[in-house]
Amino acid sequence: xxxxxxxxxxxxxxxxxxxxxxxxxxxxxxxxxxxxxxxxxxxxxxxxxxxxxxxxxxxxxxxxxxxxxxxxxxxxxxxxxxxxxxxxxxxxxxxxxxxxxxxxxxxxxxxxxxxxxxxxxxxxxxxxxxxxxxxxxxxxxxxxxxxxxxxxxxxxxxxxxxxxxxxxxxxxxxxxxxxxxxxxxxxxxxxxxxxxxxxxxxxxxxxxxxxxxxxxxxxxxxxxxxxxxxxxxxxxxxxxxxxxxxxxxxxxxxxxxxxxxxxxxxxxxxxxxxxxxxxxx
Amino acid sequence: xxxxxxxxxxxxxxxxxxxxxxxxxxxxxxxxxxxxxxxxxxxxxxxxxxxxxxxxxxxxxxxxxxxxxxxxxxxxxxxxxxxxxxxxxxxxxxxxxxxxxxxxxxxxxxxxxxxxxxxxxxxxxxxxxxxxxxxxxxxxxxxxxxxxxxxxxxxxxxxxxxxxxxxxxxxxxxxxxxxxxxxxxxxxxxxxxxxxxxxxxxxxxxxxxxxxxxxxxxxxxxxxxxxxxxxxxxxxxxxxxxxxxxxxxxxxxxxxxxxxxxxxxxxxxxxxxxxxxxxxxxxxxxxxxxxxxxxxxxxxxxxxx
Ligand SMILES: Nc1ncnc2c1ncn2[C@@H]1O[C@H](COP(=O)(O)OP(=O)(O)OP(=O)(O)O)[C@@H](O)[C@H]1O
Ligand SMILES: [Mg+2]
Numbered sequence: 398x399x400x401x402x403x404x405x406x407x408x409x410x411x412x413x414x415x416x417x418x419x420x421x422x423x424x425x426x427x428x429x430x431x432x433x434x435x436x437x438x439x440x441x442x443x444x445x446x447x448x449x450x451x452x453x454x455x456x457x458x459x460x461x462x463x464x465x466x467x468x469x470x471x472x473x474x475x476x477x478x479x480x481x482x483x484x485x486x487x488x489x490x491x492x493x494x495x496x497x498x499x500x501x502x503x504x505x506x507x508x509x510x511x512x513x514x515x516x517x518x519x520x521x522x523x524x525x526x527x528x529x530x531x532x533x534x535x536x537x538x539x540x541x542x543x544x545x546x547x548x549x550x551x552x553x554x555x556x557x558x559x560x561x562x563x564x565x566x567x568x569x570x571x572x573x574x575x576x577x578x579x580x581x582x583x584x585x586x587x588x589x590x591x592x593x594x595x596x597x598x599x600x601x602x603x604x605x606x607x608x609x610x611x612x613x614x615x616x617x618x619x620x621x622x623x624x625x626x627x628x629x630x631x632x633x634x635x636x637x638x639x640x641x642x643x644x645x646x647x648x649x650x651x652x653x654x655x656x657x658x659x660x661x662x663x664x665x666x667x668x669x670x671x672x673x674x675x676x677x678x
Numbered sequence: 679x680x681x682x683x684x685x686x687x688x689x690x691x692x693x694x695x696x697x698x699x700x701x702x703x704x705x706x707x708x709x710x711x712x713x714x715x716x717x718x719x720x721x722x723x724x725x726x727x728x729x730x731x732x733x734x735x736x737x738x739x740x741x742x743x744x745x746x747x748x749x750x751x752x753x754x755x756x757x758x759x760x761x762x763x764x765x766x767x768x769x770x771x772x773x774x775x776x777x778x779x780x781x782x783x784x785x786x787x788x789x790x791x792x793x794x795x796x797x798x799x800x801x802x803x804x805x806x807x808x809x810x811x812x813x814x815x816x817x818x819x820x821x822x823x824x825x826x827x828x829x830x831x832x833x834x835x836x837x838x839x840x841x842x843x844x845x846x847x848x849x850x851x852x853x854x855x856x857x858x859x860x861x862x863x864x865x866x867x868x869x870x871x872x873x874x875x876x877x878x879x880x881x882x883x884x885x886x887x888x889x890x891x892x893x894x895x896x897x898x899x900x901x902x903x904x905x906x907x908x909x910x911x912x913x914x915x916x917x918x919x920x921x922x923x924x925x926x927x928x929x930x931x932x933x934x935x936x937x938x939x940x941x942x943x944x945x946x947x948x949x950x951x952x953x954x955x956x957x958x959x960x961x962x963x964x965x966x967x968x969x970x971x972x973x974x975x976x977x978x979x980x981x982x983x
Contacts, residue, residue, distance in 0.1 A: 402783075405780075406777060410777050414769075417809075418768060495762055499758065499765060499822070499825060500781065502732060502758040502760075503781035504781070504782065
């Protein structure tokens, strides 16, 4: 009996395609360009900014922390864009062009097609997060000597946030055409982003119903809640409590949000697989 | 040894309110080259997709290679060239075949050897290192053919395999089908080129508005030999006498048309007519062309669509 390794072959094909379409290269170059811009602005701020001695050590540390958070905020946007765009036409495009017909007529489970693709994108996104966020923190340290605490947990949460979006984009590819899918997956993020702000405002103004609405939105779309959780964990408790920066969430999502997001990913993928199994190719 | 490769019962597929296939009932035997004919939109492609598990039937049933339709492991023994075949154009010809070989469970040196053989067979060995983007339409089609054959399938579905091929490419397809036949494989061929179907197929089915309306054997073509007779006496006793030799005896003006089982019957008819003292002005036999069959079965009113 011949052994058919469908999952691995689909993963190979997906990776080959991503490389050939220069998706990996583009991601790499844009990431490096971002890091270059970030590093040079930090460098010039450090060397031509406030003269040393005029601010206290604590203040200086706080400033550096804010700069790092701002950088990670930008990284988060890049990661979100990648998680939405990378798989956006993967399934819909292959279904439309008929490429899927030759693949799916082989002795392979449809689930293997969905999960094989998902896995490759999942790993690419992880690598992208490590490159961008890791590179940013490393550059910060080399230029200013600032050491970011709790980086791994923040990166893991960012990865989970991107995983949610990746799964939504993959699932959308089964049911919708490429552009529709892109719009839906991106809206999914923006709604969560907006819900996050509603929740913040609700907490700050003591408006319980605004807070409630925000929480409900973050249950529907947990991406922003994960990001806020990451931001909260990464900054010193003192700073998080006084909420001096836009990166210090007023309302910190509960850790249960992590489990909700994991369940969300599994659920969305299960739906994607089911829909794909029923899909006429 | 199982002799039935495909059997379907009232297989039906509906897309929303559109009925693509309303009642597909065919039985295809091992080693047969089976032609599936019908006008555009008759449901040929949808039928093939159902048999391959790409489209789930709305109702009805089928077995393919002894397993219920859609069975996964059986697909390792099948090959498929889709209509309008396309693949990711950034892959080279060789990478494309390698991926599909792996999806069939082939690996390593045997797979590479198989790829080399097939590339040579479809005349793509020189182009194999180029991305499919740089292939011409016919080259892509031939790569698709190689893909359909890579797992040495027992059953091959070819959906309009010669579309986009030049005359040499068409000869190639015909030869590949002959090779499959020689190997004992079964071929399911969708085609509009009736001349080609006539040259390659053992049996054909006509499908009209999603329904198989007629089946015809082309090899031991019994009903297909038509005799035309011009005689000086065509009264009813003559016609009745002729019915001993042939079925479907019709008087068409002054010409008698009849269908006979084989060519050997024609001289017998001549002898009988002479014995009866009937003068023969003309007696000829010819096989009805597939095109004539097509038009007769479909009716002249059939409009494409
Ligand atoms: N995915 C689909 N959604 C809706 N309708 C479909 C779909 N696929 C096919 N059809 C419809 O089903 C009918 C049969 O289509 P099919 O492609 O099977 O015809 P065909 O016999 O292969 O035609 P052709 O000779 O043009 O290739 C057509 O009316 C077509 O519009
Ligand atoms: Mg068709």
